[in-house]
Amino acid sequence: MLVAFNKPYGVLCQFTDRSVPPRPTLAGFGLPAGIYPAGRLDHDSEGLLLLSDEGGLIHRIADPRHKLPKTYWVQVEGDPDEAALEALRAGPVLRDGPTRPPGVRRLDPPPALWPRDPPVRHRKTVPDAWLEIVLREGRNRQVRRMTAAVGLPTLRLVRVAIGPWNVHGLQPGSWRAVS
Template sequence: MKLILLNKPYNVMCQFSDHPSRPTLADYVKIPGVYPAGRLDADSEGLVLLTDDGQLQHSISHPDHKQAKTYLVQVEGKPTAQQLKLLSQPIDLGDFVTKTCIVKHINAPEWLWLRDPPIRQRADIPTSWLCIILSEGKNRQVRRMTAAAGLPTLRLIRSAIGNFSLESHPLLPGEWMEVQMQQK
């Protein structure tokens, strides 16, 4: 059984099949038979776990298993205590209501890489960093949550899935490593 940690770069499709205009995971990982356990949008960066084991893929990606996923989010503006509280509570996003989560205002991590291309900067609007830890992961959920709180997302990085993190397994965008699973 293989388990691979990949730091997915910005603008890369989270798939191995060809895409007409963007790079895919196949441009970075040349190991046959592995597939992503969960996805990240092309405009999101960070940790993706790849495996060749269907049961492991299911246990990582399925919401019933409640694998904590940690996101570092650069937002437009400075969050108020009220906005942070709103983000941590269930938010009705129209097609679903989010579960409670952990939200913290943080400093940009020192280990974080520069994004290529850089985010847009506005001289008169400051940016801030949030750490959001979810036990679910619906389509564009973090971006929709921050927008609902009045804090548009500028940059979104998944930094951890369960016990695997880019802080403890430092990988630059496009780099990957195989890790050993603990046998139960």
């Protein structure tokens, strides 16, 4: 079984949390029993999370060696010029080494997404922009670190697709079985 879940902002990609007070987890969304996440999505990121009860499938989806593209829509602080976009496309060097060159394009107009709860802070004097970033690797908080490295801090991060699967038609907190 493979399940596509639209993970809301602030939810952990696990079924239990031992912190005090406990934070929201996947257990609160009525997902089928016996499935596990194929990869992770930070608690402050939103969007597509794939879950399965098949260990081999989870490995093929999550392991960067299989190079499944992961597509993110990223709201960044600032108005990226072509030099900033080229620096992203080149694959910025992070503390843990160079990144593989991602696909990067500006989304204009901004994507039509569900409202985030809580909303992203809006500042009248600081512009923002939306980018689509496609990765074929998966490091901890990689998109956020890449945009920061080129002077464009991430305000909102939504994963919209992993390989052929996408989040379209799923509201935050909802899921569907996929083939």
